[in-house]
Amino acid sequence: MLNRVILxxxxxxxxxxxxxxxxxxxASFSLAVDRARPNQAGERETDFINIVVWQKQxxxxxxxxxxxxxxxxxxxxQIRSYxxxxxxxxxxxxxVAETVRFLDRGDRTDNAFAQSAPASMPAGAPMSRPRPEPKTPQYDDDPFADDSQMIDISDDDLPF
Structure with missing residues (x-):
């Protein structure tokens, strides 16, 4: 049997x-999820779905x-009654959420939020450090810039 929901x-x-x-x-909240197809009037309808998340997540x-x-x-x-x-x-x-992933950074602009907000939170996963900014390539970083020697590569060395 299978009971899986992805929203x-x-x-x-x-x-x-x-x-x-x-x-x-x-924690509990609700998600507004647009339906895939428009209704007869040509408008997209939205479902409001209750979400429950447990523990550290x-x-x-x-x-x-x-x-x-x-x-x-x-x-x-989960269907429950009371x-x-x-x-x-x-x-x-x-x-009942097993994993919640943040898909945007939100409207807050302070650096502490942007750097510390995790992109995803599987249950029990530790928060990771922010990724360093990518280095822009410099022409003087090329190790082969002044090397005029040929590189000997056989077809057997290529992975494709």
Whole structure:
């Protein structure tokens, strides 16, 4: 059997971070996901899908994701039911995220955010250091610039 959901959309609200009685972090938010095909009026409809994230990943989502951010969620669909205050049975469909990936940098421009926000957060993965800026090539960096000797390469040495 297979229960797999992959979504890409924008957050409709800031994630809400809570903790269980045992101290486990849980965050919830919803994604606005456009449907692939327009309706009969030619307009694109949007689904608003509830997302639940657990543990360290929940804390990272609450810290770095904000309303309007583009994110990808990979997880499973969960249907649960509970009784509301009026005693009525309510069924809720939500996606329990296994992985959340940030697909944009958001509208914040401070360098601390841009350098420390992780691009993806699989459960339990440590945050990585920012990548160094790529070096622009300099002509004097060419090790063969002053070398007038031929390079002997046989066809057997080529990988293609």
């Amino acid at each position: 890409i959309g924008r957050l409709t609200q800031d994630p809400e971070l809570r903790y269980t009685n045992s101290g486990t972090a849980v 929940a804390e990272l989502c609450a810290q770095y994701l904000h309303k309007g951010r583009l994110a990808a969620v990979d997880g499973r669909l 009784e509301n205050r009026e005693g009525q049975k309510v069924r809720v469909a939500e996606v």
